[in-house]
Amino acid sequence: MxxxxxxxxxxxxxxxxxxxxxxxxxxxxxxxxxxxxxxxxxxxxxxxxxxxxxxxxxxxxxxxxxxxxxxxxxxxxxxxxxxxxxxxxxxxxxxxxxxxxxxxxxxxxxxxxxxxxxxxxxxxxxxxxxxxxxxxxxxxxxxxxxxxxxxxxxxxxxxxxxxxxxxxxxxxxxxxxxxxxxxxxxxxxxxxxxxxxxxxxxxxxxxxxxxxxxxxxxxxNPKAIPYFTKVVREIEVSHWGNIAVSEWYTLVNRGAEIKGEFSRLDYSNRYKPTAVNALRSLEAILPRMAWGLYYRDEVGNVSTSHARQHSSYVHLEIEPRFPIMGGWKDTFNIGYNLPTKGFLKQKDNTFALNITFGFPFKEIIAEEMIVKVILPEGSKNIQSILPFDVDKSYFTTVSSFLDFNGKQVLVLEKKNVMDFHRKHFQVVYEAQVNDLIIKPLILSFYVFALLLILIISFRLDLGLEKEVKVKKE
Missing domain, CATH: 2.60.40 (Immunoglobulin-like)
Incomplete structure (x- = not known):
């Protein structure tokens, strides 16, 4: 040695x-x-x-x-x-x-x-x-x-x-x-x-x-030891003035596991401190202009959440349906909308998205994080500018309503994401502004075609009643 x-x-x-x-x-x-x-x-x-x-x-x-x-x-x-x-x-x-x-x-x-x-x-x-x-x-x-x-x-x-x-x-x-x-x-x-x-x-x-x-x-250590084993952050950009953010979390409390079965009666005991290492709530800091917030788990919408808007941010506090005891896991989804103003810049046919990479919860490590940036259909020459290195970066496509070729998706993967990674990164791409009217025109065409079919169907007489009467005479 x-x-x-x-x-x-x-x-x-x-x-x-x-x-x-x-x-x-x-x-x-x-x-x-x-x-x-x-x-x-x-x-x-x-x-x-x-x-x-x-x-x-x-x-x-x-x-x-x-x-x-x-x-x-x-x-x-x-x-x-x-x-x-x-x-x-x-x-x-x-x-x-x-x-x-x-x-x-x-x-x-x-x-x-x-x-x-x-x-x-x-x-x-x-x-x-x-x-x-x-x-x-x-x-x-x-x-x-x-x-x-x-x-x-x-x-x-x-x-x-x-x-x-x-x-x-x-x-x-x-x-x-x-x-x-x-x-x-x-x-x-x-x-x-x-x-x-x-x-x-x-x-x-x-x-x-x-x-x-x-x-x-x-x-x-009378605290919970929460970790995110996986975080998926999805950012969908629309040139109609909205950015939809959806985040999926897999949470685990790595504190000491509970011995025996969990008892609600013991947990609600008023005379003794109980489950000191249970995770009862999480706090997140969201952008000030966030609206349309929601908090869901595998069962559905969870109403035990509180959001307060401050001068420069939105404070979100969520409470799971049950306390996350040591060794227990939970999966949940939060989401909100942002206006493109302040996050998306445009010069001619070039657009630049400026948004945070990390997740909004403090003092928690995400062992694996995937960030997906879904751009409008027809986007090309896509480049990302990051303040730090990521483990993987690649492109894929996803199709939604009225898409022809699908939307380009920039996927960024990184392990061990912390508070330090809650920094802004940029995605620069090119898109034709005139493409905005294509989908409304297609939708209008579908509605017109449907109405035309209905008009024609009401005017057609496909009955056999006259023909039957002639044969009887």
């Missing part, structure tokens, strides 16, 4: 940087785990270095939902971090610093999957912040609880930042949803302390590269 680590360090050139100070913050208060590594580093070489390598435990890669980075002074200018290789117990990510870090200068980075373009110049310092977001890294233990029991979670990670570079000073803070901590690792060579809802490890000094000390915590 040590030979492997030395080989990796030599390939990475661990002498290029020194982590002067690393402050890690692990947040366990939400529905997923966030790890923020704030690194102040120094370039030890005589030349500018544009690559900083970030290590991660191999067993965390499958649980990683997002990793990002940016310079602190440029928080909206995200840097690129890309996977490099697996080595031993680690996954290595390469970070490129575009401009470099100059002598005695400072910069701040936050890393998803980041390449820092400017580089880090000789003998200069930079503050590097690495943000990692994990799904299902905290797990319920025990896996099943009674309806009156508290939900306990277990989480494990490294006390030290697992860096391929030497770290001179390090501190790790773990934040919990409550102050009820059942147990935690108490290392003999690392200081530790509990302050309110936080567990602090460190400070530690002179930590060697790839040095790791595992810790585990067992704590109360």
């Amino acid at each position: 040590w030979i492997l680590m030395v080989a990796v360090a030599l390939a990475i050139d661990s002498s290029s940087f020194v982590n002067i100070e690393v402050n890690r913050e692990i947040d366990l208060t939400g529905h997923y785990t966030s790890v923020i590594n704030n690194i102040r580093l120094e370039n030890k070489l005589q030349s500018t270095v544009s690559k900083y390598f970030h290590a991660m435990y191999k067993d965390n890669v499958d649980k990683l939902s997002n990793i990002r980075a940016y310079l602190k002074d440029e928080p909206h200018n995200l840097l690129k971090a890309e996977f490099q290789e697996f080595s031993g117990d680690y996954a290595i990510y390469k970070v490129l610093v575009p401009r470099g870090i100059t002598s005695k200068s400072e910069a701040n980075l936050i890393i998803y999957k980041v390449l820092v373009p400017r580089g880090i110049t000789s003998k200069s310092e930079a503050n590097l912040i690495i943000e990692e977001y994990f799904a299902q890294k905290m797990t319920p233990f025990p896996k099943k609880i009674g309806i009156f029991d508290q939900q306990l979670m277990v989480f494990s990670d490294s006390i030290h930042y697992p860096s391929p570079y030497t770290t001179e000073f390090s501190t790790t803070i773990v934040k919990f949803p409550t102050s009820e901590i059942e147990s935690y690792t108490k290392p003999s060579d690392v200081p530790y302390d509990i302050k309110g809802k936080s567990l602090i490890y460190g400070p530690s000094t002179l930590i060697k590269e790839f040095s790791a000390i595992k810790f585990q915590v067992h704590y109360q």
Whole structure:
């Protein structure tokens, strides 16, 4: 193992940087785990270095939902971090610093999957912040609880930042949803302390590269752990002034499962807290101009929803027909309409749709998301402009009322979609404005033809009465 680590360090050139100070913050208060590594580093070489390598435990890669980075002074200018290789117990990510870090200068980075373009110049310092977001890294233990029991979670990670570079000073803070901590690792060579809802490890000094000390915590989490296993968002554009948005969700609560059968009598107990990890409602933020909202499930329309319009958005709160207990699933559909004004721009025969990619529910990870943009029939030269990469992008067709060749559908697929992906993207296409009158003309023709057939049928005399009378005479 040590030979492997030395080989990796030599390939990475661990002498290029020194982590002067690393402050890690692990947040366990939400529905997923966030790890923020704030690194102040120094370039030890005589030349500018544009690559900083970030290590991660191999067993965390499958649980990683997002990793990002940016310079602190440029928080909206995200840097690129890309996977490099697996080595031993680690996954290595390469970070490129575009401009470099100059002598005695400072910069701040936050890393998803980041390449820092400017580089880090000789003998200069930079503050590097690495943000990692994990799904299902905290797990319920025990896996099943009674309806009156508290939900306990277990989480494990490294006390030290697992860096391929030497770290001179390090501190790790773990934040919990409550102050009820059942147990935690108490290392003999690392200081530790509990302050309110936080567990602090460190400070530690002179930590060697790839040095790791595992810790585990067992704590109360009185919250649901909702995930969307699949989200399908369908956006249908009509040049008659409307954009119809329909979204289908498959929801699962990954908290501790209920032990035994569910009892409405116990659930409605007024004297004891019951089903602390049940999901009772969801909140969404919709565009201000949304109208015609609906909320349905497999049974039909669900009336337990509330919508309030604010100055800049519509707040939607939905309540399922039943509480979503740990391990339970639910499927539902919400939809609304938007006016094309403000979302669809036109110049001659060129149109540009500007609308959000992600779903409107906060702090939930969608393990798989499919966005379908249905364009008017006859659309061509379709291009999409996205603020991030997607896993798949392709075209298909769908036919509806009075369509001849079907409508073009742009399909975008992406895994592990989070709040960060609730950003606007654009779809640019060309369409003939005169095509708008084709369907009304066709519909008018059908109505005219139907009326003509009815008129002719009323005027025709197909009876045999006269002919029968002549034969009788």
